[in-house]
Amino acid sequence: MSDWSKVRLHVVTGKGGTGKSTVASALALALAHRGANVLLCEVEGRQGIARMFDVDPLPYEERRLTTGLPDDDGGRGVVHALHIDAESALLEYLSMYYRLGRAGKALDRFGVIEFATTIAPGVRDVLLSGKVYEAVERNSRNKGAIQYDAIVLDAPPTGRITQFLNVGGEVGGLAKVGPIKTQSDTMMKLFQSPRTAVHLVTLLEEMPVQETIDGIADLKRAKLPVGGIVVNMVRPRDLSAENLAAARAGTLDREKVESEVKAAGIEVTPVLIDGLLHEAAQHAERRALEDEQREVVRDLGVPTYELPRMAGGVDLGALYEFAGLLREQGMA
Template sequence: MRRTDWSGVRLHVVTGKGGTGKSTAAAALALALAAEGRQVLLCEVEGRQGIARMFDVDPLPYAERRIATGLAGGARPGTVHALHIDPEAALLEYLALYYKLGRAGRALDRFGVVEFATTIAPGVRDVLLTGKLYEAVQRNARNKGAVQYDAVVLDAPPTGRITQFLNVSDELAGLAKVGPIRSQADTMMTLFRSPRTAVHLVTVLEEMPVQETADGIAQLREAELPVGAVIVNQVRPRDVGPDDLADALAGRLDRAQLGADLEAGGVTPSPELLDGLVAEARDHAERRALEDAQRALVAGFDVPSVELPRLPGGVDLGGLYDLAATLREQGLG
């Protein structure tokens, strides 16, 4: 069933093949959700400090920091906080909370035991990373002094690993059958498989990313994890009509008309300039044809989709707000 109402979603997981712009999409989604006074937490788990670079702030510690005002809209904008979730710091926090190992936990860290534990058992590592997300989503008034968020956005691992990352209960099956870590994993799965979670997949209109998106949707559904929307990123302008595209693709462009249009704009046409324009027009038409074919495949996924434009000047903070506005216009945010 296609889901188009996101109002009940508290955890938005954003994944995608490398190079598709999933981090950009996650940041734009956080800004879009932080409209109308809402509080949003944007998290990352891959250790790249991508959030800090996108928002031009200092590298994030393992602590929630306010980094931006949400997209303007409604009575007042909300706020975007950010959190860089580090597995070693998460394990120390876990040891302090569940085993009361404060100084002892830090001593283990100095001896390298923490790094060993989070490296040798990837399933445990993912429980620690996702456990912090779970805490932020489930936070309530009893957590005095902590921000209570209306939504949490995760810049997640790539599509090829997202099902394994979220399906922590199955990943722990061979490592921990009982105990607090296993209990925590089982509890988190109730959130990850509920309508309060949506896994959004970012793609571009190219063959490999679209195929990986299709595979990711199938794997998420098999694991009973909730598929959200497909976010089609870096879409080229569609301001050339189909007839002109067909002419460009077939090499039928009227060079005399092109020359006349250039002269009308104050540019003296030369044969080399006209050759270059015709070649560029053909390349654009070929690219548009490829994108249209891949767009038809995305439409066949039976998943809601939104499109984000390619920003010619690259993505800066102003560009993130523009993308956030585009997401809200299309109902995501």
């Protein structure tokens, strides 16, 4: 448990395959309550938000996506979505700060924008994170823009997240002084402040947990604020500790299993019972490994939240269910 009420920017990262996009979407739904406006944005070009919510691919434009999880009195906030790409972010930056409207688009036609975002390492990440910063720190340059109560970023994977947010280091190799350096320093003040939290998504498996450990260490070295750990796809706890131990040891009461299968109206065969006992043993072994990794995560001393594995996959209904669980556990 922790208090994230002062956080404006929730960065969600995790090893590929852990479900960070699912967690980011659920967190946005959970935060959009009591009339709050929440922006859910992505920067990896995968259109994950569109697929998650089953809508058309998103442009570089903030769009109303859905309503958030209802409050006890039925009130809801609103979730908006934004797909950020580096080229569009650079054009917007040139327009807002250097008034290069049509001239910027001309540069784009000549391929200068693509050149600028690929020739210098780190420029692309600076542009992407710069748009995230702009969404948090709205000013008069972006006239008529929505003021958001919270921003949720579906961020790059754990292995890249420190580099992505460490814009000061990236820009340091490009500009020692000037407006770009000044703006990158301002961005770092936000990213390193208590108004930002970097949440990590993991599974109860050795590799994702180890990557989470390494990610936390990297974030701390860069003085970036570590948020919570969301343990995703947790298996159900349908068997007692006694039955799990018996399943692992291969000592489950075969006759009892047969009688219960028969009571369920299913024809009992030796092959069926053998298969059930084998599945039980595998499930028990997996649960034991998960319990070991849960202890490793717990020892990290970081607020931890859990979301269950959905046998039928994740749809919009599941996202709202996850949002409710995150709120019940104190993440939103």
